[in-house]
Amino acid sequence: MNTAEVLDIFRSAGAVLEGHFILTSGLRSPVFLQKARVFMHADKTERLCKALAGKIRAEVEGPIDYVVGPAVGGLIPAYETSRHLGVPAIWVEREQGVFRLRRFEIEKGARVVIVEDIVTTGLSIRETIDCLRDLGAEVLAAACIIDRSAGKTEVGVPLIALAQYEVPAYPADKLPPELAALPAVKPGSRAL
Ligand SMILES: O=P(O)(O)OC[C@H]1O[C@H](OP(=O)(O)OP(=O)(O)O)[C@H](O)[C@@H]1O
Ligand SMILES: O=C(O)c1cc(=O)[nH]c(=O)[nH]1
Numbered sequence: 001m002n003t004a005e006v007l008d009i010f011r012s013a014g015a016v017l018e019g020h021f022i023l024t025s026g027l028r029s030p031v032f033l034q035k036a037r038v039f040m041h042a043d044k045t046e047r048l049c050k051a052l053a054g055k056i057r058a059e060v061e062g063p064i065d066y067v068v069g070p071a072v073g074g075l076i077p078a079y080e081t082s083r084h085l086g087v088p089a090i091w092v093e094r095e096q097g098v099f100r101l102r103r104f105e106i107e108k109g110a111r112v113v114i115v116e117d118i119v120t121t122g123l124s125i126r127e128t129i130d131c132l133r134d135l136g137a138e139v140l141a142a143a144c145i146i147d148r149s150a151g152k153t154e155v156g157v158p159l160i161a162l163a164q165y166e167v168p169a170y171p172a173d174k175l176p177p178e179l180a181a182l183p184a185v186k187p188g189s190r191a192l
């Protein structure tokens with residue numbers, strides 16, 4: 001599946017929003033990919049995650065013990081991708097703002113792949129890697145449906161993206177006037 005096909009699925013679900021958005025990194029953007037509007041459809045989610053599982057299988061050598069999704073956005077794609085990989089899915093969730101593996105125990109040396117929905121700066125993936133490494137896991141790779149940095153983001157492990165789609169994002173004090181004129185909304189769950 002190529003980037004155009006992934007974006008067609010997002011557009012068909014009404015998931016490509018325009019306005020003034022505050023991203024989880026604090027950056028501001030005129031475009032927000034509201035993945036929840038895709039993930040509400042099992043058939044669209046299955047097509048995306050089956051393709052992502054194929055890319056993971058092609059790029060990650062050896063066995064995978066767990067797929068790990070960063071909540072909230074990573075929950076559904078991690079679960080669906082794990083179904084196609086035939087391995088269990090677990091998740092990290094924020095406790096006082098910090099990702100923790102609150103509901104599961106994993107063995108030291110467990111071989112894990114992170115599956116995210118969207119990557120912008122890679123901050124959420126790096127936070128997930130920190131949590132997993134503190135528990136002794138080996139993070140083999142991270143994967144996402146759409147990389148908004150179009151390959152520029154580094155997370156310290158291979159980043160496998162189903163689609164790369166460059167979208168502008170600005171620091172809050174460097175907004176173009178047309179963006180500054182719109183009221184800002186923050187759709188994600190960080191610090192809510
Ligand atoms: O690469 P980054 O700069 O970290 O941005 C991408 C992250 O932002 C969103 O999560 P968010 O914290 O907004 O909450 P959500 O998972 O509830 O949507 C998205 O789900 C990714 O986790
Ligand atoms: O960077 C983000 O927070 C972000 C961007 C985006 O398009 N979609 C999303 O869910 N989060």
Ligand SMILES: [Mg+2]
Pocket residue numbers: 070071072073074124
């Ligand atoms: Mg998220």
